[in-house]
Amino acid sequence: MTDQSMLSGNPAGKSRWFNAIDPISKLLLILDMALLSFASTNLLLEAGLITGGLLLLLFSKVSSTTVKALGFSLFLIFTMLVIQGLFYSKNQTVWFSIIGINFYKEGLIYATTLGSRVLVIILASGFFMVTTSISENAKYLEQSGLSYKTVYVLMSVCYILPEIMGNMRKIQQAQRVRGVNPQKTVIQKLKSVLPVLIPLVIKTLDQSMTRSISLQLRGFDNPNRKALKSTNRYRLVSGLHIGLTFAAIILIGWKLWTKISGLL
Amino acid sequence: MKTESIHRTSMWKFKLSAATMTLIPAAVGINYVAKALAEGLKLPVWLGSLGTFLASMLAGPVAGAISGFINNVIYGLTLSPISTVYAITSIGIGIAVGILHAKGWFSSAKRVFVSAIIIAIVSAVISTPLNVIFWGGQTGIAWGDSLFAVMVANHAPVWLASFTDEFVLDILDKVCVAYLAFFIYRQLPQRMIRFFRDDK
Numbered sequence: 001m002t003d004q005s006m007l008s009g010n011p012a013g014k015s016r017w018f019n020a021i022d023p024i025s026k027l028l029l030i031l032d033m034a035l036l037s038f039a040s041t042n043l044l045l046e047a048g049l050i051t052g053g054l055l056l057l058l059f060s061k062v063s064s065t066t067v068k069a070l071g072f073s074l075f076l077i078f079t080m081l082v083i084q085g086l087f088y089s090k091n092q093t094v095w096f097s098i099i100g101i102n103f104y105k106e107g108l109i110y111a112t113t114l115g116s117r118v119l120v121i122i123l124a125s126g127f128f129m130v131t132t133s134i135s136e137n138a139k140y141l142e143q144s145g146l147s148y149k150t151v152y153v154l155m156s157v158c159y160i161l162p163e164i165m166g167n168m169r170k171i172q173q174a175q176r177v178r179g180v181n182p183q184k185t186v187i188q189k190l191k192s193v194l195p196v197l198i199p200l201v202i203k204t205l206d207q208s209m210t211r212s213i214s215l216q217l218r219g220f221d222n223p224n225r226k227a228l229k230s231t232n233r234y235r236l237v238s239g240l241h242i243g244l245t246f247a248a249i250i251l252i253g254w255k256l257w258t259k260i261s262g263l264l
Numbered sequence: 265m266k267t268e269s270i271h272r273t274s275m276w277k278f279k280l281s282a283a284t285m286t287l288i289p290a291a292v293g294i295n296y297v298a299k300a301l302a303e304g305l306k307l308p309v310w311l312g313s314l315g316t317f318l319a320s321m322l323a324g325p326v327a328g329a330i331s332g333f334i335n336n337v338i339y340g341l342t343l344s345p346i347s348t349v350y351a352i353t354s355i356g357i358g359i360a361v362g363i364l365h366a367k368g369w370f371s372s373a374k375r376v377f378v379s380a381i382i383i384a385i386v387s388a389v390i391s392t393p394l395n396v397i398f399w400g401g402q403t404g405i406a407w408g409d410s411l412f413a414v415m416v417a418n419h420a421p422v423w424l425a426s427f428t429d430e431f432v433l434d435i436l437d438k439v440c441v442a443y444l445a446f447f448i449y450r451q452l453p454q455r456m457i458r459f460f461r462d463d464k
Contacts, residue, residue: 069344076404083409084400087416114400118346125345149280153330157289157338164293168301189305190440194447196301201294201318201448202456208286209459215282 015233018060018131022234023140026132028244030124035251037120039258043109046116053123057130066126073122077115084111134158152220164204171199275366278326287323287460291315291331292338298444308407309437316358317445321370322460325362332358346398353390360386361445370446380435380442387438388431392423401426408433 037049057066085095088107095105138155142148175195278284294315302311316335320328332354340348360383364370369379395401401422402409408429415425449457 065343072344072404073346076399076402079404079409080400080402083402083413083416087413088400089416089419089422111400114398118398122345125341125348129341129345147280149285153280153285153288154334154338156286157292157334158342160289160293161296164290164297165300168297186308189307193301193305193307193311193444197298197314197444198448198451200297201314202452204290204294205287205318205322205452205456205460208290209283209456212282212286212459215286220282 016060018127020233020235021131021240022237023128023132023137024144025234025237025240025244026128028241028248030121030128032244032247032251033124034117034121035248035255037117039251039255041113043112043116046113046120049120050116050123053120053127056127057123060127060131063126063130065129066122069122069126070119073115073118077111077118080111080115081108084108084114149220163207164200167203168196168200171196171203275324275362276326278324283460284323284327287319287327288331288334291319291328292335294318295331295335296339298441309440311437311441311444313354313357313438314441314444314448316354317361317441318448320358320362321365321445321449322457324366325359328358328362329355330358349394349398350391353387353394356386356390357383370442370449373443373446376442376446377439380439383442384431384434384438387434388427391430391434392427395426395430396422401429403429403433405433 033049033053037046040046084107085091085103086101086107088104088110090106090110091104093105094102095108096103134155138151141154142151292315295312296315298314299310299312302309312335313332316328316332319331333351336347336349336351336354340346340351361370361379364379364382369375369382391403392401395403401416402412403426411432412425412429415428416422
C-alpha cells in the first residue's frame with residue numbers, strides 16, 4: 001500500500017504490454033473470469049482459468065501482495081477441503097481414508113470448485129493490482145466521466161494512509177515511553193489500545209479538517225477545473241470494452257438460464 | 265446553528281462537501297490502522313470497522329456507508345481481492361450505525377451494547393450468503409470455523425452453521441468496536457463534531 005511505484009505509476013517510464021490495456025478493460029477481464037468460473041462446475045475449466053491467471057501474472061510481474069493474498073486463501077481452501085471433505089451434506093462416496101478418517105468425494109469436489117473460483121478471482125485481481133497504479137486509475141476514471149470529487153476520495157486514501165501509519169508509530173512510541181505497554185490478557189490488551197487509538201483518531205480527524213479547509217481555500221469546487229491527463233496510450237479501448245461487456249452479459253444470461261431451467 | 269430536531273429529520277441528507285470528502289478517506293485510514301493494531305496485538309477481534317462507525321456517527325449513515333464501501337474496495341484492490349465483495353456488509357454496518365446514532369442509541373454505555381448486538385446481526389445476515397457462496401460457509405477464523413465444522417457434522421443446515429460462525433465472531437468484534445467508537449466519540453472536541461456534522 002505504501003509502495004511509491006504503486007502510487008505514481010509506471011516508475012521507469014518503460015512501457016510494457018500491459019500498460020497498453022486500460023484499467024476498465026482489466027476490471028472487465030476480472031469480472032469475465034469470475035463470471036466464467038461461477039457459471040461452471042467443470043474442474044477442467046477452473047484449472048484452465050487458474051492457468052490463464054497464473055500466466056497473466058508471470059508475464060506481467062509477481063508482487064509480494066499477491067503472494068500473501070494467495071497464501072492466506074490457500075490456507076483457507078485447505079481448511080475448506082478438510083471440513084467439506086468430512087462433513088458436506090451431500091457426502092456419499094468415500095474417496096480415501098487417513099488414519100481411519102473418511103474423506104468423501106462429493107465434499108472434496110465441492111470445496112475444490114469453490115477454492116478454484118477464489119483462486120481465479122485472486123489471480124485476475126492480482127494482475128490488475130500489479131499492472132495498474134493508483135494515479136493511473138484516478139486519471140483514467142476522471143477521463144471516463146467519474147466526478148473528480150469521487151476520484152479524490154478514492155485516491156487520497158492511498159496518500160493519507162502512510163501518514164496515519166506514521167502517526168500511529170509515533171503515538172505508540174510515545175505511549176511506550178510513558179509506560180503504556182501491551183498487556184497479557186485480552187481485556188488488558190483492549191484497554192491498552194485506547195491510549196493509542198484516541199490520540200490517533202483525533203489527530204487524523206484534525207488533519208482532515210485542515211485538509212478540508214485548504215481544499216476549500218484552493219477552490220476545489222471550481223467548476224472550470226482542468227481534468228488530469230493520462231500519459232498512458234491505450235490500445236483497442238472501445239473494442240475491449242464492448243467485447244468484454246458482451247461476454248459478461250452472455251455469462252450472466254447463461255447462468256440465469258441454467259438456474260431457471262433447473263427449476264422447471 | 266442547527267437544532268437537534270433538524271438533525272433528526274436530515275439524517276439521510278448527504279452532500280459530498282469538502283469536509284465529507286476528507287472525512288471518508290480518514291475513516292478508511294482509521295479502519296486500516298485499527299485492524300493493523302488488532303493484528304499486531306494478536307487480539308481475537310478485527311476492529312476494522314472503527315473508522316466506518318466514527319464516520320457514520322459524525323456525518324450520518326450515507327457517509328458511513330460510503331466509507332465502508334470504499335474501505336473494502338481499496339482493501340480489495342490493494343491487499344485482499346475477495347474482501348471487495350464484503351463491501352456490501354460494510355455498507356450495511358455504516359447505515360445501521362448511522363441510524364442507531366441518530367436515534368440516540370449511542371448515548372449511554374447500556375444502549376451501546378444493544379446497538380452493538382443489532383449491528384452484529386446486520387453484519388452477520390449480510391455476510392452469511394457471501395460466506396456460503398465464496399467459502400462454503402466458513403469465515404477463515406479458526407475457532408468460528410471449528411464451531412461451523414461441529415454444527416455441519418451434526419447435520420445442522422449450512423446456512424444456520426455459517427450464520428452462527430459469523431455471528432459469534434461479529435458479536436465480539438462489534439461490541440468492542442462500538443465501545444471503542446463510543447469512548448473515542450466522547451473524547452472528540454465539540455468543534456470537530458460540529459465541523460463534520462454541520463458541513464452538509
